[in-house]
Amino acid sequence: MDVTWEEFGWERLADGVGRRRLPVWDATVGLVLGEKAVLLYDTGSTLREGAELRDQIEALTGGRRVTHIALSHPHFDHLLGTAAFPEAEVFGAVGLDKLLRLEADSLHAAAVRHGVDAFAAAAAVEALVVPQHSVSGEWTLDLGGRQVLLANVGPGHSAHDLALCVPGSREVVFCGDLVEESGEPQAGRDAMPARWPDALDRLLGLGGEDAVYVPGHGAAVDATFVRAQRDELARRFGVS
Numbered sequence: 001m002d003v004t005w006e007e008f009g010w011e012r013l014a015d016g017v018g019r020r021r022l023p024v025w026d027a028t029v030g031l032v033l034g035e036k037a038v039l040l041y042d043t044g045s046t047l048r049e050g051a052e053l054r055d056q057i058e059a060l061t062g063g064r065r066v067t068h069i070a071l072s073h074p075h076f077d078h079l080l081g082t083a084a085f086p087e088a089e090v091f092g093a094v095g096l097d098k099l100l101r102l103e104a105d106s107l108h109a110a111a112v113r114h115g116v117d118a119f120a121a122a123a124a125v126e127a128l129v130v131p132q133h134s135v136s137g138e139w140t141l142d143l144g145g146r147q148v149l150l151a152n153v154g155p156g157h158s159a160h161d162l163a164l165c166v167p168g169s170r171e172v173v174f175c176g177d178l179v180e181e182s183g184e185p186q187a188g189r190d191a192m193p194a195r196w197p198d199a200l201d202r203l204l205g206l207g208g209e210d211a212v213y214v215p216g217h218g219a220a221v222d223a224t225f226v227r228a229q230r231d232e233l234a235r236r237f238g239v240s
Contacts, residue, residue, distance in 0.1 A: 008060040011220075014168045016146070019214055020056070022049065024115070026182050026217045027077045029053060030174045031060075032166055034143020037067040040088070041164050041174045042216075043081035045111065046120045047127060050081020068141060070150055071131060072176025072216060073158040074099055074190070076111040076121070083127035091139065092131035093152045093160035100130045135162055151206055153178070155192040156199030157185065157216075165206050173207040174214045179226055181218025185233060193237035200230035 005012040010020045016033040022044055030041035038061065043050045057066060066085045071092045072078050079100075082090060100107070104125050111121035133139070139150040147167070154161025157177040164174040177186065178199055187193050207213060209223045234240060 005060065008056050010056070010060065013172050013212055013214065013220065014166065014170060017166050017168070017172050019174070019220075020053070021218075022077075025077045028174070028214055028216055028218075030164060030214060031057060032143060032146075032148055032164075033061060033064075034146050036144025037141075038064050039068040039070065039141065039143060039148060039164075040066045040085065041070050042072050042078040042176075043069060043085065045077040045080050045124075046116060047081060047084055047124050048120065050084030053081060054084050068143070070162055070164050071096065072163075072174070073154075073161050074103070074107075075158070075177070075188075076107050076114070076116070076124075078176070078216070080107070080111065080121070080124035080128070082129040083124070089133060090129055090131045091133045091135055091141075091150055091162070093154060093162040094134040094136040096160040096162075097130040097132075097134060099160060100128060104128055149206070151202070153199050153202040153206070154195070156196035157187070158190045159192060161199060163203055163206065165211075171207055171211040172214065173203065173211050175203060175216060175226075177216035178203060179213055179215040179221065179229060181215045181221055181225070183217065185229065187237075193233070194239050196237065197230050197234040197239055200226055200233070204230075 010018045032039040108125045149165040166172040
């Protein structure tokens with residue numbers, strides 16, 4: 001199942017599990033290979049970035065195509081590349097589909113404000129893909145030879161935070177922006193700070209003490225880091 005991930009600019013995290021740190025915003029995309037299916041966690045910030053990911057994944061896997069996509073949360077740098085994968089089934093936290101339909105203009109504005117070319121942002125928003133499948137609690141996906149868990153652990157960083165748990169000899173947990181390593185956790189207008197620590201408690205409950213936790217931005221971390229960030233968020237926002 002494994003290939004030389006690093007040869008294609010990806011970081012191997014476990015057997016058949018890897019991630020790529022994208023340029024500019026250091027956003028993470030995750031990849032999980034099953035015998036029958038390929039799952040991508042987040043899709044980048046533009047259609048071009050999504051297409052580059054698609055081409056890399058096909059080269060890395062010997063021509064396999066992404067069959068499933070899980071979107072971590074509704075911010076431009078994590079989902080505007082989704083249309084580059086027209087054959088994939090798309091999953092998101094419950095309510096994400098409705099939000100994206102209502103907030104397309106806000107996504108475009110945020111992308112441009114952060115430096116995305118206005119035409120590239122407009123093209124990505126015009127082609128915006130909303131999830132066909134809504135995760136309200138937990139959803140197990142069978143990728144063939146391995147099962148993964150999608151978990152709606154939020155709200156926290158946003159109102160629609162979806163984590164991905166990949167069991168193995170050492171579990172890998174893709175956290176989205178509930179956890180950040182390369183900078184302070186960002187709390188925008190759609191954040192729910194009072195509930196963020198609880199979301200991280202749920203994340204730690206799913207992954208346990210020995211898991212590898214993959215932030216939305218930055219290097220992979222352990223449970224100690226996640227717990228420390230949880231406590232700092234609780235202090236910062238005045239919640240227990």
